[in-house]
Amino acid sequence: MTTDIRAESRPRSEGHTPDMSDTATGRTSGGLLHGLPWLVWRRHRAALTGGIIVTVLASAFFVYEHFAVVDLVQQYGSQPGERASTKFGNDFGRIFRVGAGLLTFLPAIIGLFLGAPLIAGEQEHGTIRLVTTQSVSRARWIVTTLALPLGVVTLCTTALSLSYWWMWVPARSLAFTGDWLNGGPFDITGPMLPAKSLFFAVCGIALGMLLKRLLTSMVATVVFMAAFSIVWDRVPAHLAALRHAFAPLEHEVLIASDAINMDSWVATADGTFYGIGTCLESTEGATDACRAKMGITQSVTDYFGFDQMVGMQWRGSAILFALTALILGFVAWRAHRRPL
Template structure:
């Protein structure tokens, strides 16, 4: 193997000291580490800082909640004094972190070598294309998955005391749903390999970063539009009218309301705005005409959060594997 793809050989008399230092990276693993060690160390440092900050802030939040009666029943109106700023800020930061990872780590992964000519130099030696492509993807993927898994786990732990409190947390929102559990891992991996694929095709670092940023925004838009459709809506109804004195359906703690309708005598529903006419007389006539007998509310219970997250993450992992396979297959013939 060429000296390009392996570390310099140790002197013959240094075998004992080398063994004391433990195993060393060699070959393609060493090369990929050397090329991207600044990015890997940055990811590690940011993960450590984020983890430490979340542990500290979680302690602060628990102290605050204990003043309101936690872990027992919280005193009335506690949420008006609760400071959820740090929780919201970190949630938003994690929710967009995958976009930055794709731009600054994924996009330059292959584009940098192709633009500078390093890829041609590496592949002119004994290193094979497939090995080069797979090792780059594997090491980068392992780094981002480990970082995202650590941060999402800690954020979920931080969030757990108030995750069912709808007055503080909407678990279906981007900053909470995408930042806890496996979703952050899936999004980060998918955006990173997508950036790598874009870099492989575009071959210019800056252009690849710009295209990856746009692609990442598109992924976020599509994901936020369709993710809740992975759940199974539950309906609760009443059959005691819809007037001022009529009871309104009660939802379980932490439920996310999807739709509100009028329930008819036949069991069908009509939009609640259908009979929202300009006069009370016309509204009442409309309700009678449609034989409205009560309310119907569709919602997602908080108990489905983990199921929806894992289903979405499974889809993202499958898409990541497909993009990675494309990179390997395309890169074997596309890379000079």
């Protein structure tokens, strides 16, 4: 038999500490958060407070380094070259690599240590049953439980994404050898970092709600995130149309230093593309004759321009935001229709 905590009410005095009933029904006074939001914050305050502190410190560091990067670019130039590349590597190479590595793994950390325990931990410890015996509906509980942590995740990852972007852009041709698509910047700047963080968080929440055991949920979340990352690595290259740059046959095709070289071809004057190795298997001295017979006159490079990056990020983020909304809808539906 469940005991109603409200039956144990006592006079509220100046030194009275709010009990679970006070919190669940919104009667807690004082402070920035009240009632159920305060309870959610208190239950997860270590993860949320830690995330906010790390965000403030890391964002401040990235902003500070931005000005040092600008000074280097003004002195040595922003284009790759022995002098500029060596100086950048010595002064900022490690900072950029470590920062990108931490932000790359941040969505997985959020999914594992915030998403998976968010509901699974409450189910395992019986907190949900305790709270919902008060005058708090399951609908209100699930909305508050999801909204507060996910709101903090959105604000923190947006701040980190923007501050890293500001540090990276002035030296984008020097950092990661100019590879913004595969080197890290694509996934950790713009809307991609918040989108991926929210997606992994809600996946962890959904798995935790279904499995109802903290350790099992965390293991399942790790497996899911690893499998999804393998699939997702193939997606960015399909988020925009490739551009083509041409040059006379056997000449180097020139593209911008911040463009991403995706593939190389040879082509005829009418635009028919052939593989770069076409006719190379011919006997010595016959390659030129073979290509002349086929009408091959141009070298071609497929590439993505830096100006395409933001559009590609928003398309990728739209996919992740849509998946996040579907999973959140499922979590809300199941929490409302079935016992937790």
